[in-house]
Amino acid sequence: MTEIGIGIVGGGYMGKAHAVAMAAVGAVFDTKLRPRLEMVCASTPASAERYRAAFGFARATDDWRVLVNDPAVQAIIIASPQETHREIALAAFALSKPVFCEKPLGASIDDSRAMTAAAAGQVNMSGFNYIRTPASQFARQLIADGTIGDITWFRGEHTEDFFADPARPATWRTTGDANGTMGDLAPHMINAALALIGPIASLVAMVETVHATRPGGTVTNDDHAQMMCRFANGCMGQMYFSRTAHGRKMGYAYEITGTKGAIRFDQEDQNALWLYRAEGPEATRGFTKILTGPAHPDYAAFCQGPGHGTGYQDQIIIEARDFLRAIETGAPVWPTFQDGLDVAQVVAATFASAQTKSWVDVSKF
Amino acid sequence: MTEIGIGIVGGGYMGKAHAVAMAAVGAVFDTKLRPRLEMVCASTPASAERYRAAFGFARATDDWRVLVNDPAVQAIIIASPQETHREIALAAFALSKPVFCEKPLGASIDDSRAMTAAAAGQVNMSGFNYIRTPASQFARQLIADGTIGDITWFRGEHTEDFFADPARPATWRTTGDANGTMGDLAPHMINAALALIGPIASLVAMVETVHATRPGGTVTNDDHAQMMCRFANGCMGQMYFSRTAHGRKMGYAYEITGTKGAIRFDQEDQNALWLYRAEGPEATRGFTKILTGPAHPDYAAFCQGPGHGTGYQDQIIIEARDFLRAIETGAPVWPTFQDGLDVAQVVAATFASAQTKSWVDVSKF
Amino acid sequence: MTEIGIGIVGGGYMGKAHAVAMAAVGAVFDTKLRPRLEMVCASTPASAERYRAAFGFARATDDWRVLVNDPAVQAIIIASPQETHREIALAAFALSKPVFCEKPLGASIDDSRAMTAAAAGQVNMSGFNYIRTPASQFARQLIADGTIGDITWFRGEHTEDFFADPARPATWRTTGDANGTMGDLAPHMINAALALIGPIASLVAMVETVHATRPGGTVTNDDHAQMMCRFANGCMGQMYFSRTAHGRKMGYAYEITGTKGAIRFDQEDQNALWLYRAEGPEATRGFTKILTGPAHPDYAAFCQGPGHGTGYQDQIIIEARDFLRAIETGAPVWPTFQDGLDVAQVVAATFASAQTKSWVDVSKF
Amino acid sequence: MTEIGIGIVGGGYMGKAHAVAMAAVGAVFDTKLRPRLEMVCASTPASAERYRAAFGFARATDDWRVLVNDPAVQAIIIASPQETHREIALAAFALSKPVFCEKPLGASIDDSRAMTAAAAGQVNMSGFNYIRTPASQFARQLIADGTIGDITWFRGEHTEDFFADPARPATWRTTGDANGTMGDLAPHMINAALALIGPIASLVAMVETVHATRPGGTVTNDDHAQMMCRFANGCMGQMYFSRTAHGRKMGYAYEITGTKGAIRFDQEDQNALWLYRAEGPEATRGFTKILTGPAHPDYAAFCQGPGHGTGYQDQIIIEARDFLRAIETGAPVWPTFQDGLDVAQVVAATFASAQTKSWVDVSKF
Ligand SMILES: NC(=O)C1=CN([C@@H]2O[C@H](COP(=O)(O)OP(=O)(O)OC[C@H]3O[C@@H](n4cnc5c(N)ncnc54)[C@H](O)[C@@H]3O)[C@@H](O)[C@H]2O)C=CC1
Ligand SMILES: NC(=O)C1=CN([C@@H]2O[C@H](COP(=O)(O)OP(=O)(O)OC[C@H]3O[C@@H](n4cnc5c(N)ncnc54)[C@H](O)[C@@H]3O)[C@@H](O)[C@H]2O)C=CC1
Ligand SMILES: NC(=O)C1=CN([C@@H]2O[C@H](COP(=O)(O)OP(=O)(O)OC[C@H]3O[C@@H](n4cnc5c(N)ncnc54)[C@H](O)[C@@H]3O)[C@@H](O)[C@H]2O)C=CC1
Ligand SMILES: NC(=O)C1=CN([C@@H]2O[C@H](COP(=O)(O)OP(=O)(O)OC[C@H]3O[C@@H](n4cnc5c(N)ncnc54)[C@H](O)[C@@H]3O)[C@@H](O)[C@H]2O)C=CC1
Structure with a gap:
């Protein structure tokens, strides 16, 4: 059992869902890696802090770059609006950090293509939950x-x-x-x-x-x-x-x-x-x-x-x-960014x- | 309450359904016109006779022209295969006899068009039961x-x-x-x-x-x-x-x-x-x-x-x-041949x- | 194919249902016996006549004894209120006429017992349609x-x-x-x-x-x-x-x-x-x-x-x-009066x- | 937000369900009290340790008394077989510790009565989840x-x-x-x-x-x-x-x-x-x-x-x-031990x- 620091961008509908999931998943599935809710990011300092307190994160920020760059954040979940997906994912991959991105992959096919290209050789996953x-x-x-x-x-x-x-x-x-x-x-x-x-x-x-x-x-x-x-x-x-x-x-x-x-x-x-x-x-x-x-x-x-x-x-x-x-x-687990691009x-x-x-x-x- | 002589062409799936319907409809709906099962027509004399006996028709024939032309047959239900619909309907309308025709109206759009043209001013109805x-x-x-x-x-x-x-x-x-x-x-x-x-x-x-x-x-x-x-x-x-x-x-x-x-x-x-x-x-x-x-x-x-x-x-x-x-x-009652043509x-x-x-x-x- | 004269007592909910059924059953099931709607009985002459015309019976009466005793009435369906079932059934059996009786068999267990006793050796059936x-x-x-x-x-x-x-x-x-x-x-x-x-x-x-x-x-x-x-x-x-x-x-x-x-x-x-x-x-x-x-x-x-x-x-x-x-x-066909009594x-x-x-x-x- | 140390007796079907629930509830409902999975108890040291690791508890024991008496265990969930409910609940109440007990309350009505009596003035709740x-x-x-x-x-x-x-x-x-x-x-x-x-x-x-x-x-x-x-x-x-x-x-x-x-x-x-x-x-x-x-x-x-x-x-x-x-x-929240007794x-x-x-x-x- 090893801890892993999770950072979530977005604290709305899906940000919360992923926060809860990360809190529960270890006990449900007896996972080897155990998530630690390290940092949450939202549009404003106030909302970020509110989400931090509510979901039980250690820290909050209103700048996703801070989150992505933080060394204690070892894996990133993107649960912010579609236009933000590309930039965040690319920044995370640049640091070789695993990325889970909510659907749709990008806000456009260009975004999705760029993101999938950047995901090559990286741990990446797409949010098709149903x-x-x-x-x-x-x-x-x-x-x-x-x-x-x-x-x-x-x-x-x-x-x-x-x-x-x-x-x-x-x-x-x-x-x-x-x-x-x-x-x-x-x-x-x-x-x-x-x-x-x-x-x-x-x-x-x-x-x-x-x-x-x-x-x-x-x-x-x-x-x-x-x-x-x-x-x-x-x-x-x-x-x-x-x-x-x-x-x-x-x-x-x-x-x-x-x-x-x-x-x-x-x-x-x-x-x-x-x-x-x-x-x-x-x-x-x-x-x-x-x-x-x-x-x-x-x-x-x-x-x-x-x-x-x-x-x-x-x-x-x-x-x-x-x-x-x-x-x-x-190793990638289905569905990946490629599936998002498809x-x-x-x-x-x-x-x-x-x-x-x-x-x-x-x-x- | 007036009797009306019904002739049905076909004694299969739908021929039977219409025969039963004509036997029952008076009692169900207290109709002014009361159907009399006058004649049934099928491909062979033997099958026609079998249907006659089974469904309670007065007479049987293996020639639809006989049925259409018979003076005691005052209204015609076409429940034979699609390729036969056109000819039968046209013959009946030529005698100004009311025609109910099973779906599809004709075997082709040409058939349907010809049948609808012939139905002008005539009592006609299409078999869309559902x-x-x-x-x-x-x-x-x-x-x-x-x-x-x-x-x-x-x-x-x-x-x-x-x-x-x-x-x-x-x-x-x-x-x-x-x-x-x-x-x-x-x-x-x-x-x-x-x-x-x-x-x-x-x-x-x-x-x-x-x-x-x-x-x-x-x-x-x-x-x-x-x-x-x-x-x-x-x-x-x-x-x-x-x-x-x-x-x-x-x-x-x-x-x-x-x-x-x-x-x-x-x-x-x-x-x-x-x-x-x-x-x-x-x-x-x-x-x-x-x-x-x-x-x-x-x-x-x-x-x-x-x-x-x-x-x-x-x-x-x-x-x-x-x-x-x-x-x-x-007066025509919906759905008519025109609906079949549509x-x-x-x-x-x-x-x-x-x-x-x-x-x-x-x-x- | 032999005709049989049917008499129905009652022209309401179930009287109608049985009249329609008797009109349709021959064509549906190709029965050996073919029902002829001989007589319908209801409480008043006017209602009886109304039912006669609507359902297609040959004759009407407001006295069920007339119906039961009529020689052209060869089988009797009782579709009148429960208190009437016993007397009618007994009268019919006395003439050895087949009786179909709507549920419940009698208005009381005594009625049902008396009716079942009278049904011995007679053609009898109970109306459990479901x-x-x-x-x-x-x-x-x-x-x-x-x-x-x-x-x-x-x-x-x-x-x-x-x-x-x-x-x-x-x-x-x-x-x-x-x-x-x-x-x-x-x-x-x-x-x-x-x-x-x-x-x-x-x-x-x-x-x-x-x-x-x-x-x-x-x-x-x-x-x-x-x-x-x-x-x-x-x-x-x-x-x-x-x-x-x-x-x-x-x-x-x-x-x-x-x-x-x-x-x-x-x-x-x-x-x-x-x-x-x-x-x-x-x-x-x-x-x-x-x-x-x-x-x-x-x-x-x-x-x-x-x-x-x-x-x-x-x-x-x-x-x-x-x-x-x-x-x-x-031979009796299930369910019989005995089933009604049970x-x-x-x-x-x-x-x-x-x-x-x-x-x-x-x-x- | 205050932490509270949770002890769960039982690590089977319901022990796990409550462990997961306690891990997730803070993020789901933004609770004031935030559970800390302090100790889990099971029949044997090996199974207890297995549950501890799987569900993420800090400590494990095979003796429920140890769990009940542990000062870091501030609230107790009883998710062990029915015959054990009474003794555990009574011991916990004796220390004025809040108790949640799975259904059925006791293994007998006597047990249930004793437990409900002991629950007077204590924080108590019954496990009727449906x-x-x-x-x-x-x-x-x-x-x-x-x-x-x-x-x-x-x-x-x-x-x-x-x-x-x-x-x-x-x-x-x-x-x-x-x-x-x-x-x-x-x-x-x-x-x-x-x-x-x-x-x-x-x-x-x-x-x-x-x-x-x-x-x-x-x-x-x-x-x-x-x-x-x-x-x-x-x-x-x-x-x-x-x-x-x-x-x-x-x-x-x-x-x-x-x-x-x-x-x-x-x-x-x-x-x-x-x-x-x-x-x-x-x-x-x-x-x-x-x-x-x-x-x-x-x-x-x-x-x-x-x-x-x-x-x-x-x-x-x-x-x-x-x-x-x-x-x-x-203050008690419905359903309480009294409801279990009812x-x-x-x-x-x-x-x-x-x-x-x-x-x-x-x-x-
Ligand atoms: N898989 C599923 O079932 C669902 C997926 N989604 C997807 O999840 C993503 C998020 O949607 P919702 O949670 O519904 O949105 P939401 O509006 O509820 O929450 C969006 C969050 O992102 C934050 N945010 C916005 N811009 C940001 C920025 N530039 N930097 C950092 N944080 C920013 C907001 O502060 C907010 O916390 C979308 O991509 C959406 O398509 C949404 C709903 C269901
Ligand atoms: N409305 C609905 O739900 C349904 C409608 N249909 C329609 O009803 C019509 C008849 O279909 P089915 O009853 O299924 O066919 P079927 O094969 O069961 O019966 C056809 C009958 O037509 C007779 N027949 C064939 N050629 C004849 C001819 N030249 N002259 C006289 N009789 C002839 C046959 O002897 C037979 O009795 C078709 O137009 C079909 O599309 C069929 C099934 C369901
Ligand atoms: N199997 C089933 O699904 C159903 C069975 N029933 C049964 O059918 C029987 C009749 O019920 P409904 O048709 O609902 O009643 P209803 O009130 O609709 O009709 C009763 C008929 O009986 C006639 N009638 C009454 N007293 C009479 C008498 N002394 N002599 C001759 N005719 C008389 C009335 O004039 C009327 O025509 C009852 O035994 C009832 O329990 C009724 C409804 C459904
Ligand atoms: N609310 C619900 O939907 C359900 C409630 N239950 C209830 O939950 C309770 C537990 O049932 P399950 O989880 O199905 O049983 P289980 O057999 O899956 O687990 C029982 C656990 O209790 C432990 N245990 C047994 N005796 C013990 C003792 N003396 N001391 C400490 N630990 C001991 C076992 O080691 C095991 O971990 C029962 O009261 C049962 O009626 C059970 C299933 C569903």
Whole structure:
């Protein structure tokens, strides 16, 4: 057991999630490396100090360079807005410090490319937490095992409704491609598509703003978007992403059809995976609702009882375990910056297709 | 109460369904016109006679012209394969006899166009039964009432799995566009999209054969297909159709998002409609699972108890009621041949888009 | 194919359901006997005539003796209130005419006993329609096949909410044990318990009126009731019955645990049966949602497509098929008057236990 | 922010859960008191040391007295088997140290009574974690607010299947009342019943062993049990508890009917609460599936996004927050030892009723 000093940039939604995860991960997974909450950084001295006290960090700063350069900070988690990711990551890699970066990797494909280049030979990891639930990890296993045969179709969505109300005022979130639905929500489901099915060869897409004006301003980024695609392995697919999907709170959902069966999942009931196998007599076939438990990946560390359930915060703890393992072994643990870049490429292709109203090759981006 | 002599062409899946419906509809809906099962027609004398006896028709024939021309046959239901629809309908209209035609209207867009032209001024109706359930009729009402506001997104699917098993032999169903998934299954959901949202302005599509060879032959039509579209009212949508969707038995399902709420429906649980309204405190918002009952369209005639449920056969009885009403009043009852043609146009556009790999204007077809 | 003249006493909720069923059953099931709607009886000449015209009967009467005695009426369906069942059934049996009687068999256990005695050697059948759905018939098969092993526990409920609103006025339904929840709703689920698990040896129960006064009068029968029981085969069980269960529209639901698996069913989604089998690796176990289809009992006659669904009215058509078969063969078809009496015994035991606040032997009633 | 030294007795299932919770709670809830993992105790020096290292405690011991007496241990969590609870709690209270005790409070009602007596004036808390989910806390609020009116019926169950397989060998869990289903599982749901509805006045019960022999021994405690009860407020209820309920993994579920609506909940989908309100037009009534979110009790601290979900471990973190708050303020935080005793009384009454096969007054126990 060795201690390691953790620095987190950002103390908001995700900064807190990672702080909690780092506090808990050792006890949950009996990790070799044991995190010490060394320093937190936020935009202002006051907020940084508030986060320090709340989350239990030793020190606080309002300058991420201070954090990155501090010798007691041995690994860095970037949980600040997308425009900040590139500079911070590059500075950390320059000092050969391991970096975990929240999704999306960069604010643009250029950022993502630069970050991935800099990550070469370094410990790096991308924050795609939803693919890390026991259910979705198990879905990946089932596909890899051939349980549902060759995949013939994929449907994915990431839908929420925090901007469904047209009366909700404009904020910084309603400006900038990186903060729109394609920039902010789509990366999770695109990552899932790539992880579950494989690379996307080509796609055709629509991207649009549903409510162009809101109290307080004009909306300059996208509210929702959709695509159809062809995966490199030949499988056909469709996806939808929205922040205006009334009723959907965590609509990270997919349906996968194969030649021997099918899988369905909806993150709103994250502890259940639905599996159909074309086996046995017709009379007893149907989708089986499998509740996650110790028989599924990464579940047992949280609870010995099946069906007792893991939650959002547990996903971040799983990421923390892997980041620590990556640091310990020096070997990257999936998903890496490269995976973040793969997603960014699909996002870039999506915007291009929507603009040209035509099919595009993803490899061109 | 007046009797009317009914002739049905076809005694298979749908021929039987319509025969049962005509036997039951009077008692269910207390119709003014009371059907008399006058004549049934099938491919061979033997099968025709078998159907006659089984369903309770007075007479049988293996020649649809005999049926159409028989003076005691006062109204005609076409429940034979798609290639036969055009000729039969035209012959019936030539005698000014009312025609109900199963979906798809014709075997091709040309057929559909010719049939719709011939239907002008005649009593005509198209067999889109799924849109006639109490739940889907209620969905239409909710949208028309503005309950979920302006529609911003639509997703539809019609998925089944009767050809999901690659070992299932080739049949006549695996040849001919009219018998593939776009010809056979998609019309139901396209009709739903048009009925729920409105005309489709443009679309981009993929159409493909999943299992190109099967025991006994080559498959020359499509197993599954998908599209993205723009409705004339500006709403964005996506659809998927499949006969190889393992686990889906009656996957006629849609999700509709509006500015004030959302609707979800899946025909596999046809007696439930899910409604989300963005009203009241956040803490009590969610999708409400509404069980159909006497408060919903066309339910009360079947049962006085809510949640007691209607089934597939009841949809055909509802169609029968409307066909009789159309005959009685001489006024067309929705959906008409024109609606069948509207669907055919979208189907034609889908094939064209898939071939050209580009967006197409539906109005061009 | 032989015609048989049917007389139905009652033209309300169930009178209509049976009239429709008799009109449709021949075409649906290709029955040997073909029903002719000969005569309908209701309380007044005007209502009887109205039903005659609406349902398509040849004649009407307001005197059930006329109906029973009419030579053209060859089989009788009793769909009038419970207090009338006994007299009508006895009169019909006296003429050796087949009788189908709606649940509950009699208005009291004495009635039921007298009716069952009179039914000896006669064609007789009881109206427990819910146990006749494809799903519940399949549940019975699964249990008989040993698919879920020895049964260790049963939970049943029949819950609706038509009297949940305290502001709903008192009617004839709120007086008389035969019209309360135990008399009116419980028989369905008690019948299911007996059919699925077997005879009940002993029970302890609570019976009560939730809203003792309503606009327009005092309520003198029960709103809800519950029991715990021991089945003769040793299995333990519990049941609940209510007409004040807000939100439940057709809450005929059961859960059955066995040593090798479990079954769950809820009539509100009548086309799905949930089956758990303790087989295979833990990781893929779960309840399988089986959609009914042609592979399940009595489904195929209604529709060739699985998941397309049957509804309430179809249950009555299945009953009609069996009643006709019983008439044709002279052999009773389950469930018979004896089954109605078995249920009545449990109902009587329930009232007695509730009053004495003690366990009672069902065989004593 | 003040540190507090925590000692945990037991390092198994719950010992770990509490260790993780104490590591995470400060960052999650920004607690005033900040736990320091001071000492862990287990049966053997080796296991204790293993837990120490894994969970991050400063010290380990195999003697709980050492832990209790250690001055750096300022608060004690009892997560060892039920027979040990009493002695440990009493020793801790003797030193005026705050005690959190896992359910069931004692191994017998005598133990529970002695412990509750000793807890007078001390900081004490009982480990009923399931009632602490955002969904179940919200259910309590809804009932308290009168949203569903006066409660007329309650059904509860706690069902799992870890002993459903008759081939599973006998262990210490299959001996001793405290380790059977009534002792081990039922307390959670009884606690829920008391918390949601109020005290139980009287009950009648059945308790039994389903598989009396197992490989390796005879089973001397109960596999499943059920009761009917009358709550002090007049409400009628029924409950079921089982460790042999095939297919149920975390079947902590309840249904509550009131005069204005109803609530349904199943812990297997712990982030959803189903609410029916008898309001508005019939046509739009139904159960609303509410996904928990920041608008619900104790959710926001875990995640800002609704529907993102909490899990089992989060319940223990909520308990930790409350235990710390109780220590800080010196005021008991619900649920206390008294609540554990209230449950124990119902358990004792259940056994007595099952033995005497009669209704019993809970207050007599
Ligand atoms: N994986 C997931 O589920 C989620 C990921 N995210 C991602 O996490 C990142 C952070 O998002 P949120 O936590 O939602 O944002 P937030 O607005 O809640 O918090 C952002 C934090 O960054 C700090 N910050 C801003 N600019 C900074 C700068 N120049 N230097 C140092 N600190 C700065 C702010 O003071 C604040 O503490 C984003 O990249 C976002 O896309 C966000 C939500 C969920
Ligand atoms: N609305 C719905 O849910 C469904 C609609 N359909 C439609 O119903 C129509 C019939 O399909 P199915 O009943 O499934 O077919 P089927 O193969 O079960 O029955 C076809 C019937 O048509 C008869 N037939 C064939 N050629 C004929 C001819 N030249 N003259 C007279 N009779 C002829 C056959 O003898 C047979 O009785 C098709 O247009 C199909 O697309 C089919 C199934 C479901
Ligand atoms: N199996 C099921 O799902 C259901 C069964 N039932 C049962 O069906 C029977 C009838 O109930 P509903 O149809 O709901 O009642 P209803 O009130 O709708 O109809 C009763 C009919 O009986 C007639 N009637 C009453 N007294 C009569 C008399 N002395 N002679 C001749 N006709 C008389 C009335 O005129 C009326 O047409 C009852 O035994 C009831 O328990 C009712 C509803 C559902
Ligand atoms: N709230 C909940 O959801 C749950 C509560 N529990 C309760 O938690 C308690 C512990 O149960 P589990 O963690 O499942 O048991 P376990 O068998 O997993 O762990 C018991 C621990 O207690 C230690 N222990 C045993 N005897 C001891 C002694 N005399 N002195 C010191 N340490 C001793 C053992 O070494 C072991 O570390 C029980 O009271 C149980 O009823 C258990 C599971 C779930």
